[in-house]
Amino acid sequence: MINYRERHYTGRVGWLRAAVLGANDGIVSTASLVIGVAAASAVRGDxxxxxxxxxxxxAMSMAAGEYVSVSSxxxxxxxxLARERKELDDDEVFEQEELAAIYVDRGLDPALAKQVAEQLMAHDALTAHARDELGISETLSARPIQAAFASAGSFVVGAALPLIVVFLSPESILxxxxxxxxxxxxxxxxxxxxxxxxxxxxxxxxxVTFWGALAMGLTALVGALFGTVV
Known part of the structure; x- marks a missing residue:
């Protein structure tokens, strides 16, 4: 029997997007913040x-933001899905024709499309409509908790890196x-x-490096100007 469960990159979309966003934000925002403060002639402790x-x-902002947005x-x-479930209960024949029409639009022969729709709906009608009509699948479905933890955790890791550099570097070259x-x-x-x-x-x-350099450069400029004025 052939194993069709191959590993694809799309299976990582949910946590990868949140993790990359969190780590990038952690590095850029924290580095920009400490550069701006240091450029204003602040001491290492500050x-x-x-x-x-x-x-x-x-980290808290990333976790809350990811959780709220993905929960939405x-x-x-x-x-x-609730609406589709009701439509299936009310008129299953129409929903089967609708599903078959989707397969025809994708290139199947009408007779084959009808047969595919019948068999898929006999197996799991709601899943078939969720995937092919609504574009909702197990792989790409929203997972708020996963996104929140991935984003917050990666933000902490990213933000810790410039802070370690601040702690270890001589104050004159921060x-x-x-x-x-x-x-x-x-x-x-x-x-x-x-x-x-x-x-x-x-x-x-x-x-990622271009936008990071731009953010740090602008923040350093603001910090230097602020330090000069004050």
């Missing part, structure tokens, strides 16, 4: 306090040290995310 506060606040998606999916190492961290994140998701490595790496 920079660390600001960075740790940003880590805690950012899950609520919408459940509402669509800004360049955090800037350079954070860009390296972002590049590595781009490589890991690309390999995990099966996307082009160079494209992902350039994308």
């Amino acid at each position: 920079v660390l306090v600001a960075g740790v506060a940003g880590l805690v606040a950012g 998606q899950a609520d919408t999916e459940q509402a669509d 800004v360049p040290a955090v800037s350079v190492t954070s860009l390296i961290f972002l590049a590595l994140l781009g490589v890991v995310a690309a390999r995990t998701g099966g996307s082009p490595i160079i494209k992902a790496t350039v994308r």
Whole structure:
């Protein structure tokens, strides 16, 4: 018997998106924050306090944001499934014709499409309509808890990296040290995310480092201007 359960990259979409977003946000926001504070001529202790506060606040914000947004998606999916379940109870014949029409649009012969629709609905009508009419599948369905934990956990890891650099680097070179190492961290994140998701490595790496460098550069400018004025 052939094993059709192959491993595909789409199975990682749910947690990978949240994890990459969290880690990227952790590195960029924390590095930008400590660079801005350091550029305002703050001492190491103040920079660390600001960075740790940003880590805690950012992790909670990421977890809450992911949970709320993905929960909204899950609520919408459940509402669509409830509506589809009712439609199947009210008029199963029409729903079968509707499913067959979908397969015809995808290229099947009408007679074969009808046969496929009959067999799939006999096996699991709701799952067939959820997948082919609504685009809802087990692989891509919303998982709020998974997204919240993946995002918050990866944010903490990402945010911890520039804070470690702040703690270990001489105070006189905090800004360049955090800037350079954070860009390296972002590049590595781009490589890991690309390999995990099966996307082009160079494209992902350039994308993530460019926006990180832009964010850190603008924050350093604001910090320097603020420090000069005050």
